[in-house]
Amino acid sequence: MLLELQGLSVSFRTSRGQVEVVSGLSFGIPRGSFFGLAGESGCGKSLTALAIMGLLPEGARASGRVLFEGTDLLSLPPAEMRCLRGKELAMVFQEPMTSLNPVLRVGYQVMEALLAHRPLSKAEAQQRAVELLRAVRLPSPELRLREYPHQLSGGMRQRVMLAMAIACGPKLLLADEPTTALDVTIEAQILELIDSLRRQRQMAVLLISHDLATLAEWADTIGVMYAGRLMELGPAGELFSRPLHPYTRGLLESLPRAGQPLRPIPGMVPPPWRLPEGCKFSDRCPFAQQACRRQEPELQALRPAHAARCIRAEELFL
Ligand SMILES: Nc1ncnc2c1ncn2[C@@H]1O[C@H](COP(=O)(O)OP(=O)(O)OP(=O)(O)O)[C@@H](O)[C@H]1O
Ligand SMILES: [Mg+2]
Incomplete structure (x- = not known):
């Protein structure tokens, strides 16, 4: 178990x-x-x-x-x-807008989740962030990384939350x-x-x-x-x-x-x-x-x- x-x-x-x-x-x-x-x-x-x-x-x-x-x-x-x-153990919540920081770019937040538990260079973290956003099937991940949460739809925000939740496997x-x-x-x-x-x-x-x-x-x-x-x-x-x-x-x-x-x-x-x-x-x-x-x-x-x-x-x- x-x-x-x-x-x-x-x-x-x-x-x-x-x-x-x-x-x-x-x-x-x-x-x-x-x-x-x-x-x-x-x-x-x-x-x-x-x-x-x-x-x-x-x-x-x-x-x-x-x-x-x-x-x-x-x-x-x-x-x-x-x-x-x-x-x-990781968790995703009901309303992704309350768990995403509105003033930080999506990419920064996903990279933060990645860096919380393991040391990575900035370039590595960026690359991993793109891979994660691709894993949650967010369209055009390279572009999305530079956007803010309010620029995404509700479904996209939930995908970002999922990416952050699964970041450390x-x-x-x-x-x-x-x-x-x-x-x-x-x-x-x-x-x-x-x-x-x-x-x-x-x-x-x-x-x-x-x-x-x-x-x-x-x-x-x-x-x-x-x-x-x-x-x-x-x-x-x-x-x-x-x-x-x-x-x-x-x-x-x-x-x-x-x-x-x-x-x-x-x-x-x-x-x-x-x-x-x-x-x-x-x-x-x-x-x-x-x-x-x-x-x-x-x-x-x-x-x-x-x-x-x-x-x-x-x-x-x-
Ligand atoms: N901070 C708190 N102080 C006192 N009681 C609380 C507190 N937070 C939650 N409760 C009570 O605990 C009970 C269970 O709450 P919980 O949020 O786990 O329910 P839930 O099944 O998730 O409901 P929902 O489907 O509405 O999300 C509720 O009766 C709630 O009123
Ligand atoms: Mg509940």
Whole structure:
């Protein structure tokens, strides 16, 4: 396993006391594989990625273990974590304009990413920057190097961000909703690019998206989060076609489909300090019974490599 989360939790100190927003997350990402993390807004996807990267915001505390090639990143001294970041693990964010510096030329920023972890002469760095921009299929890379971020389209900016992320050949790329700001055609191109970089470079990918259909198209394995928990974990195709958790079913039914009315999951995600007793989805679940409200179910394997956190899954969906 390249990355293995063992009971990762993230909490914040707030006026309501310590509030847990990611709770006991456990899953593994094999070398070179494509993992998809799904779930509605606020379920803890971004904080999970930030915890892995050691980039949690002020006031957040992570516990559990984040094993990267066997080393627990959570207990790594900050200086060593900085060394790994960018070199071994890299991340691209939702809105590339916020991560690119608007006053610096694209070429300078890509070269900076290259030079962060290894010494290169200026000429070498320039040459490598062009190669990287070519690898992310940015048209006319030599010309683009001299431009500023605002001169590029959204899709081109995301390609530049990707070039910077892969500059030092990371073993794991975390992509947090990298395409939500883009239109569907460009989205497909960027995801195809991420997948081909993964294959060429044996680089594992953790893709975060609220869109299960998109994840099912690219990921080998999908984890579905709700209220900071993993509710279902399984092979992408099977999870999409034969889901085992009512929440996953709800997400799939709420996807837009031609000629069908949208069927959103009723109700709203409760705030982390007001989660129901027992199963955290029970107050929105059409299948919930008394027992569901008493005790929180464990994530249990019901098919090979396919697990769900639901006491009724076996009887209802297997
Ligand atoms: N700085 C903070 N202080 C307190 N709570 C926070 C803070 N940042 C995030 N949270 C809470 O943590 C929870 C998870 O947030 P996170 O950003 O990981 O969700 P997400 O799944 O990425 O959502 P989205 O799909 O909207 O990006 C949310 O309930 C959010 O309100
Ligand atoms: Mg997010």
